[in-house]
Amino acid sequence: MNHWLAISGMMLLTVLIRASFLVFGQRLTFPGWLNRALHYVPPAVLSALVVPMALAPAGTVDISLHNAYLPGIIVAALVAWKSGKTLLAIVVSFVVYGLWRWGLLPG
Template structure:
């Protein structure tokens, strides 16, 4: 397989997807129901990304305190929620994750 051709194709496809709506500019106005729907894109997509990674890191569901991915991400989320500061929340969760992984 031609790796370079593969990479160029991937690059063009990815750009086309990312530019799909942004290239439209003023030529298209969203109907109001769609604008309302897009309001929930960040929360929905991020939750859909995060939940399986936290609850089933190896593929099967691990609902347990011994699952460092679950405990660590709950810690990151809770600290970010209470403090509103992302970076300290992240660093604390990294420490907890490492501790659980290597000492638990």
């Protein structure tokens, strides 16, 4: 894939959305329900990416002790939820993942 092409498209879309009303005025209007629905898009996208990564990291569902992704990602979510500190959550989850994968369950 051409990364610059990918980035150019992302740039164009992002700036056009941000410029929509500010530059092109109020010819566009959003119905109220869409306004509210849009706030759920970022958590929905992130969950849609995370959940399969945790439950089926290799493509098939794997809820077993051999799946180090599951405890790691659960810990990341819990620490972030409790402390609100993203970096801390990531570091702690990496420790859990590393221990699980290479410490507790060799092979």
